[in-house]
Ligand SMILES: Nc1ncnc2c1ncn2[C@@H]1O[C@H](COP(=O)(O)OP(=O)(O)O)[C@@H](O)[C@H]1O
């Protein structure tokens with residue numbers, strides 16, 4: 001794991017809607033090329049996590065880094081630190097040393113707020129610069145090894161255009177989101193060709209022939225045919241619509257896809273086809289996928305690592321195999337017990353475990369946090385639970 005490249009780094013992410021803490025202090029990494037499964041029951045904050053990452057919200061607190069680049073930055077934690085320091089100062093009774101300390105805390109956090117605002121505002125510009133530099137570097141190498149001056153000149157011209165486009169690239173085009181309900185996310189008045197090509201048009205491409213060729217290429221990639229291009233979304237089945245949604249995403253040549261319950265609304269019989277398609281794309285395009293689901297049965301076979309969410313919190317995170325070998329958090333065990341067993345005899349005796357947080361945990365004295373029980377295996381627990389979990393994995 002250590003030598004894997006971190007593509008997405010989510011750090012203390014909080015997204016609050018008034019009193020609703022939809023996502024509350026969630027941290028995880030997604031490695032380049034992997035499928036990261038995010039699982040939890042309806043309403044636990046999975047979609048909000050995805051939407052925060054693609055910058056639909058100005059997040060409440062925390063940071064998101066994409067390729068080392070801070071693309072989301074919230075300020076609430078800094079504001080709270082300032083508030084607490086001011087309160088202590090107002091309370092009087094502080095030594096001169098403590099006063100200096102508190103003043104430094106206030107000054108430092110003010111700087112963090114400024115930095116967060118700047119990062120949030122400049123994310124696309126900075127990202128564009130980075131992309132442009134990467135493209136330029138690629139071409140510098142090509143030009144250096146080109147056989148003659150004529151070829152060098154051709155490459156220089158091509159580089160100029162591509163670097164210009166790269167400067168305009170936005171982070172949201174690099175992370176594409178696919179949604180559960182393809183019909184709600186496809187404009188009914190647009191043809192399939194227009195829907196799939198729209199992203200390129202928005203990005204500033206004007207060459208109609210280029211766009212059309214790209215659209216046909218994408219139709220082929222997702223298993224549709226050229227005849228489909230002129231039709232409208234309602235003429236397609238659910239599975240085909242999801243393919244259109246996928247084509248619309250990958251035409252932007254993203255590095256990462258966030259697939260938000262992409263098969264939940266589909267017939268059981270065609271779910272595997274969509275999963276297989278995503279798997280193919282992952283291999284062909286070197287895609288990284290964050291796959292959101294409300295139960296473990298789907299992500300089990302498809303994900304390299306799995307994060308389990310409960311009520312805005314990430315409660316467990318591990319390699320898929322490890323999670324199934326040593327499920328530690330009681331909520332994970334409850335999710336596991338909900339997976340039907342293919343063998344009818346065993347399925348009859350399957351017992352569903354319900355998770356009742358008030359019964360399971362006593363957090364009155366000692367507070368929980370996300371702790372690493374085995375390398376790469378994290379559980380949200382307190383001291384007593386951590387001890388118990390460590391004993392459990394040691395004895396198995
Ligand atoms: N735009 C919003 N405004 C207010 N509350 C929201 C909004 N989006 C989501 N929520 C609330 O945040 C919580 C998490 O929702 P969501 O992320 O959609 O969960 P999931 O995708 O896991 O089903 C829910 O309580 C939901 O009602």
Ligand SMILES: [Mg+2]
Nearest residue numbers: 046047048260
């Ligand atoms: Mg959702």
